[in-house]
Each structure stands twice: as C-alpha cells, then as structure tokens.
Amino acid sequence: MDSHTHLPIPAAGDATAIEPCPVPDCTLPVDLVLVSKEDKCISAHTVNLGLFSNGFPPASASGELARDGLGSVERVQLEETADVLMLLLKFMHHAHLPDLEMHPFQTAGVAEAAEKYEVFSAVALAKVYMKRRAKYKSRSLSLDDAAEVLFYGLKHGYNDIADDVALETIDMPLDRIVAQAMKAGISSHHILQWVLYREAHQRKLQRILVWSRCKKDSKLYFHVDSMEVEQVPCTQWARLERDMVGSFANRPGSIFEFASAVSHYGDYDENFDYFDDEPENFLMTCDTCKGFREEWVRYAREIADPLCGLSLTRMTLSSLKC
Numbered sequence: 001m002d003s004h005t006h007l008p009i010p011a012a013g014d015a016t017a018i019e020p021c022p023v024p025d026c027t028l029p030v031d032l033v034l035v036s037k038e039d040k041c042i043s044a045h046t047v048n049l050g051l052f053s054n055g056f057p058p059a060s061a062s063g064e065l066a067r068d069g070l071g072s073v074e075r076v077q078l079e080e081t082a083d084v085l086m087l088l089l090k091f092m093h094h095a096h097l098p099d100l101e102m103h104p105f106q107t108a109g110v111a112e113a114a115e116k117y118e119v120f121s122a123v124a125l126a127k128v129y130m131k132r133r134a135k136y137k138s139r140s141l142s143l144d145d146a147a148e149v150l151f152y153g154l155k156h157g158y159n160d161i162a163d164d165v166a167l168e169t170i171d172m173p174l175d176r177i178v179a180q181a182m183k184a185g186i187s188s189h190h191i192l193q194w195v196l197y198r199e200a201h202q203r204k205l206q207r208i209l210v211w212s213r214c215k216k217d218s219k220l221y222f223h224v225d226s227m228e229v230e231q232v233p234c235t236q237w238a239r240l241e242r243d244m245v246g247s248f249a250n251r252p253g254s255i256f257e258f259a260s261a262v263s264h265y266g267d268y269d270e271n272f273d274y275f276d277d278e279p280e281n282f283l284m285t286c287d288t289c290k291g292f293r294e295e296w297v298r299y300a301r302e303i304a305d306p307l308c309g310l311s312l313t314r315m316t317l318s319s320l321k322c
C-alpha cells in the first residue's frame with residue numbers, strides 16, 4: 001500500500017503541507033510526520049527509524065496525534081532543520097546513500113544529528129566528509145564554518161579533525177567562539193585548550209612583530225637610501241614595518257604566512273600579483289632595508305616553525321613555554 005496517496009495534496013505556499021518521503025519512489029507506508037525547526041512537515045516511517053537509528057525521534061520530542069485528514073499519523077517536533085532531516089531520512093532507507101559533497105551547507109548539521117540519533121551509516125560518511133573539510137578545504141572555510149568543524153571534532157572525540165581545523169579558528173574573537181562553543185555543548189576543558197592554543201600563537205606572533213624594535217641596531221632606522229641621489233635618510237624600513245604590523249597584528253592564525261609575506265612585500269615583480277589590490281604597496285629599493293628584511297624572514301620562520309607541531313587537543317599550560 002502506498003500511503004503517500006492518502007495524504008492530502010499539499011497546496012502551494014501552505015505552511016502545513018506535508019513533504020513526501022525524500023527518497024524518490026518510496027512506497028513505504030507513512031505513519032509519522034517529522035516537524036522541522038522551521039515547522040516544515042516531512043513524511044517518515046516508524047519501522048525504518050527504528051531499524052536504522054537509535055532513539056529517533058527522541059522520546060523527549062513533543063509528539064501529538066494529528067487526525068484531521070491524516071488518519072492517526074503522529075507529528076513529532078524536532079530541533080533539526082528540514083534540509084538536515086530530509087538528508088538524514090535518506091540514510092534510513094534501504095537505498096543508495098546521499099552524496100554529502102553535494103550538500104556542503106547541510107553536512108555539519110547531518111553529522112551532528114547522525115551522532116545524536118546514532119544513524120551509523122550517516123555517522124561514518126559525515127565523518128569522512130568533515131575530516132576532508134578540516135584538512136584540505138580549510139582555507140576556504142569561513143570562521144564560523146571552521147568553528148563548526150572544530151566543535152564537531154571536539155564533541156565526538158575526533159581529535160584529528162579538531163587539530164586539523166584548529167588554526168582556522170584562532171582569529172575568531174574570544175567572546176564569539178566561547179558563546180558558540182557553550183551553545184554547542186563543548187566542555188570547559190576544551191574551551192581552555194582553545195584559549196591556550198591561541199595564546200601560544202599570539203605570543204609568537206608578537207615576538208615576530210616587535211623583532212626590529214628589540215634589535216639593537218640603529219642602522220635599521222637611521223641609514224641613507226643608497227638609491228637616492230641626495231642620500232636622504234631612508235624611510236623604507238619604517239614603512240615596511242608599519243604595513244606588516246598593521247596587517248598581521250590581530251591575526252595569530254596568519255603567523256605561518258608572515259615570512260613569505262615579508263619576503264615578497266615591497267619587491268617589484270610584475271609576475272607576482274599577490275598584493276595587486278594593496279594600494280599601499282611600495283617599491284623597496286634600499287639594499288640595507290632588503291638585508292634587514294631577509295633577517296626578519298629568517299627570524300619569523302625560526303619562531304613560527306615549532307608551532308607546526310602544536311595540537312589543540314594536546315594543549316596544557318606547559319605547552320605555552322615551548
């Protein structure tokens with residue numbers, strides 16, 4: 001019997017319209033309606049939910065029997081969005097599993113719901129996808145997306161995923177990430193680890209940025225530009241320093257880019273368009289400044305390199321000493 005046929009035909013724009021089962025051509029009887037966070041109703045089958053998940057829908061969810069026009073189909077209110085529920089339901093059929101790559105905006109939600117309701121086929125696939133997202137696509141993640149991947153890793157004990165994506169989250173303001181972490185149910189132990197992890201990078205970045213200020217070499221600031229005909233005091237170092245401090249000071253997550261940015265900055269190279277949209281770019285002509293710039297690059301690499309081995313999930317107070 002195809003119970004889809006005895007459901008009322010949804011009218012366009014009707015908020016109470018019931019979406020059919022998301023699996024195409026599914027003929028299983030619909031005896032349950034899942035109501036999403038945004039109050040969308042989706043057809044489901046109790047037997048499949050019992051077979052493919054553990055405790056879905058949860059006993060705590062509010063359910064009511066809706067009899068008008070639907071026989072005695074139970075409706076259950078859930079916290080997940082309709083997009084996430086539709087995908088999750090596809091994992092609870094004897095059918096091809098959906099390709100999560102095609103749903104980048106729903107994957108984190110599916111991953112979370114899969115863990116929550118123990119839909120193991122979705123747990124495994126979502127984990128693979130989240131791992132790949134943390135490792136290879138991290139550069140294209142927004143701060144909030146990166147935080148979502150981080151929380152997923154921390155919450156479910158996937159330390160490799162958390163460690164792979166951690167660096168992408170450290171430019172996030174502390175109040176914002178803590179608020180989001182608490183909402184996501186992240187433990188205070190892990191929140192402290194995140195704070196220590198960021199502090200380690202911030203301290204090293206500070207050391208790099210103040211390198212010239214600590215260097216006892218008056219030639220840094222007071223020398224003449226050899227290219228100038230009139231041998232005027234050179235201002236190029238001050239200019240480079242100001243630009244570098246200005247663009248890196250509040251971005252501890254960019255510490256590994258610093259050395260290459262300094263080594264290129266100010267060089268005129270028509271094949272190198274990294275700073276094309278940087279109106280402040282200038283032509284560094286002074287050999288003395290170039291020499292100091294190379295020293296700065298070496299120092300930045302020396303300071304930043306040991307951080308590569310630092311992992312968020314192994315952070316302790318003593319890690320700050322390294």
Ligand SMILES: [Zn+2]
Binds near residue numbers: 021022026027028045
């Ligand atoms: Zn179905």
Ligand SMILES: [Zn+2]
Binds near residue numbers: 223224235287289290
């Ligand atoms: Zn100079």
